[in-house]
Each structure stands twice: as structure tokens, then as C-alpha cells.
Amino acid sequence: MEQHISRSKDYSLATITTSGYRIVVAHITVDTHQQNSALDQAIHHVYPETLLSGAGKLSRDEFLNAVNLLGASVSTGISEGRLTITLRSTSEVFPKLLQLVKTVLTAPTFASAELKRIKTTVRNELHIKQEQSSVIAREQLRNSFYEPSDRRYTAPDEDIVTALSEVDAKSLRTYHQKVLSSLWTCSIAAEGSSIAQFTKLIKVVKQATAPMIETGSHSQHVPKQQFLSKQIPSKSNIDFSLGVPLPITIHHPDYVPVTFALGVLGIPGFAGRLMSTVRDAEGLTYSIYGYTESFSGIEQGYIRILTFFTPEKTLQGLTSTFREIKKFFRGGISQAEFETFQTIFKTKQTLLQDSLLKQLADLHSFNLNGFTIEEMRQFKARLSTITRTQVNTVIKKYFDPKLFTVSAAGPVSTVQKDIQSFLKNVT
């Protein structure tokens, strides 16, 4: 299937031209990050739902009715200040779906009754979040890496709830204007005619709005604490996020070797060193994986290892995890391991060919970071052309166990002191 990325001053468009599939999937992502205040974050919670809660002459019920009768879906969400709208339908009904989406984008109502409903829903969602231990462990970790104005920082729930009262139709309209005037990153997998219709919609909406280029605030700092925790007594396991912020973007020469190195340590699946030891050999947890997160073409990100242990096995689990990180840091990877992971990364690319939706998600992420198709190919090729020395160099540079911050959420109170003592002795 042919892939293509084109760019203009208002938008970029990545396409996968299909044949024989009867479906269409399309994403529109808009980076709206500014100061990341509690009010900004409150708007991020409210806006996605308000966008689907009435437009033009259609009430929310009428809009939902129209979309659902098509058997289609329109979903919206904001993550790290980026709004993503995803459309899914059959090719047959896609033109009708686009008409509805056009109305949503050009004439949202932001009715006060809907706004009131959505604010209540958001308050309830934030209440539920109190016990989502893996989410909380991740948030604590990110908050220790970034200043409140950074897109990765999450304001305290109570601050967001307070700020909800300031969210009104006017602030939503202002935000909507920013959505319309910011650069759009669009991607679609469809037959040629659906791609043409989607392109037309983007042009019509974007032509009606003056472009705006604004870069949001970004600030990373050295974490002040090595251990962060939240007691959640109802859980059986303690969720952990262990991480290190890295001072590089995806364009930095170290980024691909870091991705490779982290794969060796904790690639999702069973192949990583941590899964082989902490899970398979020692039976201490069900899963332990590593991810590079939040890196972009302009912003630095961090590496994160996520796992969980029962309180009884926590000390043993952390000891085992840090022992492996230390071994990794001191010894690097062997030639055999290097060659094996070259094969593994090659396989991951081959497997993409089996899934239209995964190919589109992959293409969209490169599109978001400003890549051309050729740059994307070169970037992927680097995973097989980098050397073992380059990988071992970044391991020495970034994987020092002393640099890892540990964030825990769950029934942590009985082992909190033990964890703190353990971390003091990490060398």
C-alpha cells in the first residue's frame, strides 16, 4: 500500500492508499499546548466532549444519532495538550460522516446545559482516578521531571476541579479558535476517493482560519526526590514507574541507540532482560517493560520502566530490577544480544504490514514529528545500521541506576521505609 506525506503551512497530510478494504480510518491531531495551567488542563478535560455535544442545528442527541446510524464513530481526546480526533467508518458512508465532522469543526454550539453535564462527568472521572494506581505512579514520576508549565505535568486533581468553574462557553470558543488556527497533523488510510474527500474537508476548514504558530512552554529539571509514593490501601499490588529524563529529542543522534538499548532491557513481550530475570527466572511480577515516552521533534522525553509487585515481594522485586539495570549499565550489551535485537526490530517492522490500523498509527506518529516518508525510512533504517558501540555508549550515558526516580502507588505504607533505605544504597 502506497504511503505519502505532504505538508503545507496549515496542515500536513499522511496517506495510506488502500484497495479492497471497505473501511476508512483518519486522525486529525492539533497541538494546542500553551502554559499547561490548571485551567488549561480543565479545558483539556472538557473540550473533547463538548465538541461532540452539539453543532450547527444539531443537538448532541441529533449528532450522536446521525453518526451512529452510519455505524461510524468520531472520538476525541486530548493528551499532553494535543487534541486528536479519530474518524472510523465504512468507505460507503464516509462522505456523510465528513459532513457531520465539518459541522462540528465549523459550528460547535458549546451549549451551557451540555457544559454543565460535562463538568459533572469530569468531576466524577477525577474521583475514580484516585484509585488508578498505575496512572498515579506515572503522573508522580512525570511531575518530578517537569515544571508545572510543561505539557507532561499533571496538576493536582483538586486544582483541576476548582478550575472547572472557570471553564465557560467563552473559554471553550477561544480554545476552539486555537484548534482551528494551529497546525493540523492529519493521517488517513482509505481508498483514493475517501482521501480526496478528507483532503477537501481539511482545506475548507483551514482556509477559513488565519494560521497561528505558537510554541508552548517546555521545561525539564533534575528530579529533587528519588522516591515518590501514594498510599492506596484497596489495591493488592504496588504499581511502580521507574524513570530518567533524557536531555535529547528524537532528532538527537543518541535517540535511536537509546530506543535500541531500552528494547534490550525491557521491550514489551518476553524478550527483554527484565522479563527474563525478574519475571521468568525469579517469579516476582507478571510484567516488567520499558518505554521511551514523550520524545518529539522539539521536546525532550524520558525513559520509563513499569511494573508492579505485591508489598511482600516489593523489596525483592526492586533489588532484582536494580541489579539488572546495574548490570546493564556496567556491562552494556553483548555482540550476540546486539545482533538478536537487530533481528527483533526488523521483525517489528515486518509485522506492521499485517495491520492497516497499526501502519496508520505508525505513519501518523512520524507525521506528527515532522518527518517526510524518506526521513521516516532513514530513521527506521538506523535501527539496523547503528553499532553496538553506539548502544553501549548511550547505556553508559543514560542508564546509571543512581539516576532512576522511583514512583510507587498502591498499598505502599508497610514497605515505604524499606524502599527508601534500599534506594539510598543504590550504587
Place this chain on the structure above:
Amino acid sequence: MPGYVFKQHIDQIEQYTLKSNGLNVLYFHRPDTGVVTTNITYFVGARDEARGETGIAHMLEHMLFKPTKYDQEHHIKEGAAMHFERKTGSILNANTWKDRTTYYFSYPQEYFNEALRIEADRMQNVILTDKVLKPEQGNVLSEFDMYNGDPHFALAVQMYSAAFHSHPYGHETIGYREDIEDYTAEKLQRYYRNYYRPDNAVLMVVGDIDRESALRAVREHFSNIKNPDTAIPRHAVREPKQEGIRRVTIERPATTNLVSIGFKHVGFPQKDWFTNSILLDVLAGSPESILHKLLVDTGKAAGVATSLEPTSEANLALVDITLAPQRSHQEIEALTLEAIRGVKTADIDHLVKKAKARMITAELFGRTESLHIVAELTEYASAHDLTAYTKTPEILASITTQDVLAALVTGFTDTNLTIGRFIGTQQ
């Protein structure tokens, strides 16, 4: 094809049986992807477990990733399946459910023969010892704790247990923690011998490999495996009559509060099973649904969700409501039951139409990736009705609002209901 009996075409899927041992083989050609997915499903699951040995089918699933005699002879310490992933980067995993245990690999086509060799070898040759079992038992206990920490899961365990007094669907697939702690290699060996045999399995080959090569390789690897002389043990259980609403309560130091309403439904893939899936969509499947509007939009609940398992015999479907702060279980339960029992044709006619449209589109999306295709086929194969796979859109289209109303009346009578409350004592 020599060595096979051709059984039937199911749309583009071909079904064969190996003459030598009765292994069922499904073949589906998806050209030009470079990827093959194989899946072997054994017809053994939680329903085949006795009291005191709950979860053993799932434990055995974990053990199939451990070494066989062949692996030991070839110094493959971690077992060939794990070794395969660690060397090739292929996707592999397994899952166990009420009626079945499933293992799958997805990989570049050049690994086809190796994947089949591993699957054939581990059908009967895994070496089960207490020494190998011990660390894996720890992982399964960690998995249990992961699930059990979730209030929805904990309540569901109690709900199934109350709903079924005799039928083995009354316990969750993972089993009870106490039973998991008591597994021995001897117990596992007994299950392995009884159920892991060619005449109790279906092998699926979906992907970029031609029919002749695929069937020849399957024959080469599997045709010499023999079935034991003994019959496959089955529990034929008729659930005793229910004579009123059954109730369960869990109290934990949590901030979450839940009401769960369960009703018994017919097995998959009978038409009435699909009618119930539409019923659940109408009740809580979208923002337009009855309970979403009644409870979430009004701020009385933080969320509503449903579950309906594709088991071959009658099982329990759940409607889960997460309460908003300060709401009482009694109030929400009464409101919910009143709303459900008061539903009229006019209330749901449009919702039924839309649920059907969405589900038919979802069927199309589900068939765009080989991993999804085998996952869906697995459920039809486990229910021993493959022909329903291609008829699903037709079955969905034939369901009327009256059918849905009839299912609602049958489902929500007192003698069919189990109601649970999760009471969080920490507000």
C-alpha cells in the same frame, strides 16, 4: 491434499481435518503482507476444572512456555516458544478462558516451519516438574493480585460464584488464590495428558502462505502426534433452578463504589446471544444508551459498562455501574432496575438500529489484521460453530426491536438476576 479430509469452506476460510489424528485445521490466505499468524486452541478451560483446582487450565497455559525434552536436548534453557520470541521478535502469547486455551504466534513468513514445530512439540512434551512450576506459580499469583486489586474484577468473581451453584462457570478463569498456591506438577500433568491432544484442538493458519505449503507443513509436524486411548473428560452439569435474586457484597477500604447487575444468557453463537449483545449496547454501550443518559449524564454515576462473554453455554452478563460520590447503592440499583424494566419499544427502536449498524461495521474492522481474525475465529471454534463466523452480520441484521425487548424481559426477571455491591469504606 493427501492426509486431510476437506470439511468445508467458510467464506474465504477452508476447514480440514488431519486423517491420522483428527486435528482440525483452518486455513485463510492473506497475500502480500509477508506475515503469518498461527493459533492453536485446545478445548479446555475453566469449565473443565474441579473444586480445589480452579485456575489450573490457566496455570498449564503458562507452563507451555517451559522447556520440552527437545529443548533440553538442544540446550534451549527457556523453552522453545520463549526462545523463538527472543530470537525473532515475533509476537506470541496465550490466553485461557472458560471453554478454551489458546496459543498464538504472529511472525514473518520465513519462520512458519519453526513456529509449527514448536507448537507441535509442546502439545505433549513439556517437562512439568515442581522446580519449573515454582517461579511461574509466583507470576500467576502476581497476575491474580493484579486482577483482584480491581474492584470490578473482585465483584465479578463473587457474582459468578453466586450465580452458578454447580456449573463450573461459577469460578473465574484465573481461579482462587488458595488453589493457585496448592498446584503441583502432578496435578498439572494430569490436565495436560487429558486435554492436550490433536482431537481436542483446532489449528489456524492465517496469512501470507500458500495453501499447499501451509497444509504440507502442518501435516509434517502434527500428523504423527497420537491421541491418548482415554476419552476426554467432561463435566456435564445442569445448573440448579434459581428461585429469586441472588446478592453479594464486598467491603474494602476503597473510594470506589459499584453496583453490578448480572443476568443469565444463552451460549454463543446462538442468535439470542447476539440479541443480548444488542440489548447491552442499548442499555449501556454508548453515550446515547439508556443507562448512560439516566446515570452518567445526570452525574449519578461516574460510568456504566457491560460484559458478555462468548461462552458456549449459558453464562452471566454484567451491567456495572460506578457510583458518583455520595450516591447510595440502594438508590442506584433501584433506579437502574426501574429504568430497565420500564423500557418500551419506542424508547429503543432507534438504539437497536444504531447498535446493529455499529456492530456490523466493527465486524469489518475486526477482519483487517490476522491477529484479530484468529482471535475472533477462536470463539466460534470453541463454541463448535464455525459457520456462524461468516453469518454474524446477517444474524445481527435479522434481530428486531421486539427480539431485544423479549431478551430484556427474560433477562431481568428476579429468578435470573444476581446483584452485587462493592462498598468502598474509605471516602
